[in-house]
Amino acid sequence: MKKKYWDLASGIVLFAFSIVLFVGAMNVKTLEVSTFGSGFFPKVVAVMLAFASLAIIFGGIKTARAEAEAEADKGNPRWKAVLATFAIMVAYAALMPFAGFMITTALYLFLQINILSEGRHRRPLLFVGVSLVTSVGIYYLFVKAFNLMLPAGILG
């Protein structure tokens, strides 16, 4: 999607969300006695959000109509890197309870550093070293010196 439609699209999504929120707020459980129960504030906010998103939609229509201004592109965003980063973050959190903090952190660090350095400045040995030392260091520092609990996993 072209950048000039972003505002319009996000306005529409937000508007739809405000309706969902309002319906959800009607079903919030609350004490029978109070007129302004736990659903009241969410309803008010949903209405305000609806109005604000309308403002964004109108603004969005304006920008979409305007001639595509010379968008100062800062080069192509590296979507692959963003998605990969997100994927390894999810895997990191998902595996941590099983494999433990040290192993998952070392793996995460190594992969993340590789993603961010993308091709250039690749020094695998240094990256492996940094990943291992940091994850083991953080684990012992926090568990031993600061009495924090971290998942030990299969090493524990």
Added chain:
Amino acid sequence: MLELFAAGFASVFTLASMFMITLGVFVGIIFGSIPGLTTTMAVALCLPLTFGMPPAIAMSLLMGLYIGGTSGGLISAILINIPGTPASVATCWDGHPMASRGEAGKALGAGVVFSFLGTLLSIVALVFIAPPLAEFALLFGPVEYFALALFALTMIGTLAGKQLAKGIVVGLLGLILAFVGMAPIDAFPRFTFGIHDLDGGFDILPALIGLFAVSEILSVAESDFALKKENVLTKFKMKGFGFSVKEFLGQMYNMFRSALIGIGIGILPGIGAGTSNIVAYSVAKSQDKHPEKYGTGCLDGVVASETSNNASIGGAMVPLLTLGVPGDTVTAMILGGLMIHGLTPGPLLFISNGVVVYGIFASLIIANFVMLIMEFFGIRVFAKLLSVPKHILLPVIFALCVVGAYGLNNRVFDVWVVMLFGVIGYVLNKLKFPTSPMILGIILGPMAETGFRRGMQMNEGNFWLFFTRPIGVFFFFATVFMIVFTAVGNVRNRRKEEARA
């Protein structure tokens, strides 16, 4: 007050506290000076260290980070023309031109000294304003807190800048995210989708860590930013502080004015150093007889920016400590840090934990001196650290953020919260929505709702009785005034732009 002050200082004059202050200032300056790393991140990252510490020591670390981080931004602003944090945006405008014509030492010296003086003045203001304000705030009931929260929410208008609708949307999203969990008063869970981990709602800390640290990592992944080698000016001379006594005295008026602006903006909820440096700079420029010299490398610009951003520190601590309303993003983090230790900021804190409050004052004062000494003697070291490869630094920071989130409640769930908010922050950035209004929404939403519903209970469901409370009425009027003021300003700006087009 003097006794409490003495007790506060005594609690900080321990080896552990002094070490933590020094460590805090050091880490703070590093985070402040490296572009892309912020003071908020530094606090997020160091919070897990404080979980097991006594509150006084924990607070000395956080205060050190706050002062070091706010001041550290000047180093990269002057040496590479990129503000280290949003607090030093205006420092670039005159600081870098000075550096390029060979006066880097003078610009850095002035920046450091006036950061110190700005902080000092603001701490004085904090010490004199906070205790009486806290005493006054003891009178606040639910109605007053409701009105105060409404007023504070209008600051979204100031934060949003030109994009008012977007700012409002983000603030509302913050309110909505704060609905999740047990509702105030009747404690029925709402919007939890049957997930029991959500019954307590989202913790502020993982939310903030996600919004301000993780979204940054995703942004770096997207751009080539991580790899750019910045041109760091490392060859500069520093003789003393680089400026003469006469030049120093010539800045007195500018300094006091900028400090007042910084303190005032700091006190306003939600906005802090990131706003004050720009405001102080433009005021200095507009009041000067020679506005044309600004931007070409004049000392006044550096002084205005650096005095005011640090002056916001003391200012931002005022509403945090007395009312539980954070003055900016860093104090929002500190709010989370206080809560971990079972300290709820607000007027009662001054009574129940007076020593901790005065310990915070004492830590700020000591941290300020440590900052002055460390930046004066270590400026070259910090300048060298600017070229630490970010593709290695950022992942390590994320791992530490995970430790912080996990350590909060010993559950992986909070790590997921960090990621959720990281994605929210990233998407908002991408779509050009400002992110900071969200914190206001998250923190003030529950305050407004609880106040409103308690007030309704007290007044037996009659809203009009809210207007019988004078302090509440004052804040209601202030709220209406702010809304009108923001709306008029917005329309005027748009007309101006249309006239230009």
